Amino acid sequence: MNPAIHTHTFDNGLTLVVQEMSWLPSVSFDLLLPFGATTDPEGASGSAVVLAEWLYRGAGARDSRGFSDALDALGVRRSGGAGGESTLVSGSLLADALPEALALYADLVRRPHLSDAEFGLARTVALQELDALDDSPTQRLFIALSKAYFASAHGRSHYGEADDLKALTADAVRQDAARRLAPNGAILSVAGGVRWREVKGLAEELFADWQGAGAPLPVAQVAQPHHEHIAAKTAQTQIGVAYEALPPGHPDWYKNALAVAVLSKGMGSRLFSEVREKRGLVYSVMAVGRAVRGYGYTLGYAGTTPERADETLRVLLGELVRLREGVSGEELERARTGLLAGLVMEGESSGGVAAGLARNTFLFGSPRPLETVRAELSAVTLGALNSYLAERPEPHFTVLTLGPTAPAAEKVSAVRA
């Protein structure tokens, strides 16, 4: 039983994607707005994160407090925030309250007050969140790894930079909002105990006459692969690796997804088995596929105490390189079973479905029904996967480490050679 996915793109460029899950009393929605750190104006990084915070601080007929109380009165569980290419405004609630909740969110994106008084607070909050990263080495590692990996604005920290944030003005961010906060390219996904016709009517009423072209996304470009170390007095050395994979929509996309699952899905996966189970080097190790529009890459991660960092890095990179030698039939079947089961289970939760619909529509241009993904994953044979892996170019790693001492550079180059 796989409920149909309904889509409609309004004339203003807003795409509505709905999956009816009639058995659920609840509903979740994601409003994906196509602005983020990547399209922050030059020298004004953090504009998106401040705007995302500022939007909640009064909209329509309500001030900041009144808006928050109105969402709470409907029991809306809020989530979201500013990211790289997009900003998410998301909520989960009981399905009967969706019309009232969406009306509030229409106020939020279409009629935000963006008052001077609230601007200062929104910026202070953004600065606090930036400062809080100092005590989170793993987050710092991934932010630094993105900066090192991308040559384009895709590498920017989603939190912005302190100096830029301090220099932002209310007027500048308001002007920026007029440019970037727009329906064109936005996606509203809704999943749960609702009816397509009703949601479409509601979205039409609330959003169809919203106007704005939005800002175009830049093309992703990567830097020359290299190795960097950030000195930090931490108990563990954080190790991050990034290397090129496939762009979303590539014909071999699902082969790559299966290969990454062989590496890292489950405790029987190669990384967990080789780095943790056989050698006891880490508590946490993983690889994950990441994508921005038009570009895909793989991230690897391990955290270990400094004296084991050399060996951990060597084993981690060694496994990433070894993947090109191919996988076994059992490995492929485990990866496939895991991905398929994961899809079904994600499909049981309204939040999981709504998030998937929005993400896929943004990256692939369409929501990709479960049946399509299932068919694609099922079609990959062992021979086809191993040919694909053998033909992949040698991976060139950007390696970032953060900790008391830098792992020996030769460990990195030894694996690459």
Place this chain on the structure above:
Amino acid sequence: MTFHETILPNGLTLIGEHNPEAQSFAAGYFVKTGSRDESAEVAGVSHFLEHMLFKGTAKRSAEAINLEFDAIGANYNAYTSDERTVYYGAVLPERGAALVDLLSDMMRPALREDDFTLEKNVILEEIAMYEDRPPFKVFEEGNARFYGQHPLGRSVLGSPESIRALTQGQMLEYFSARYASDNLFLAVAGRYDWDAVVAQVERLTRDWRPSRAERSYPDLEGATGEVRVTLPNLSRAHTALYAPGVSAQDPLRYAAGVLANVLGDGSGRLYWALLDNGLADSASLSHDAADGAGVFVGYVSTSPEGQAEALKIYRETLQRAQEGVTEDEWRRAQRKLATSLTLRGETPFGRLMSLGVRYQTDGRYASVQETVSQIMAASLTDADTLLSRHPFDQLFSFTLEPEPT
């Protein structure tokens, strides 16, 4: 939804919540053991043992366990808290029997010496990882100071010293006492055939025996006042806060949960006092209704220079609440909690956790609807009863902060 409950002759209890609409099946063993059940000599043994259950049985090697979980497409893991240890997985219904077989076998681990020695490294890495996470560390250290000698103050991870000193023999002894048929139960949720589950588990667990394991419930005399500790290499000030609450057995626990939400949820009073204006980057309060003793638990994170002011406002916000909360605030908090519960109940996996924890606490089943009704039935009168005890006058705070520059 249909509830199932069967007690096997050896005392092992099985419970299930059947949902014919579900597309998956979740199962978990809930063991009534955690750091509160440890002596100081074996600090961290519950959590270390949790790792060891993945390291093999008489029939399966560690690798075989991992590979089998993956082969059946399971979403699986385990966790240890001060009160319980839970091993769980979710799969498509046709793999349900395989999941139950695997989890049941794991409950009788081999605890081999070489696995024990290798896994010590992983535990030490996990401890090192949390060393780098001050929001976690502040509670490890804060708990010890607030609870004092009370068992709820014990660290789940243990210390590097206690883990290094732990022997395989000590773990075996702990295991035999705690992983007995009458000190754990199996819960399942989603789509399954109850008779088949019962028959399978009865066959798999026939050799399990009860141990009449006990848990001690000394009175909790929590610390009061303020403690500060400076740490090198810290950037922010992290504060853990504690005030007396009510136990999991207390009828006022729902009201305590709603009250904590009014004050410390993402848009509660603490948000408006400390986060809206950027005085802190995090400020929250929740209520932990533990077995036999309950505590309101809070957290604040600020810049080092802003900590004193933020802590003062935090305290004042809670003390002002003792004068009463409004009807509107109460209703909003109830609605938010009811929505959260309903959302968690969407999937068998989410239901399994609520179902198991609730059953372990109360010894009986409660549906999502029943729990929602209990939350909605908590009244402002209940809140007044709680607040008339002035719990927040006794607020204890423990702060980790950077060395002054």
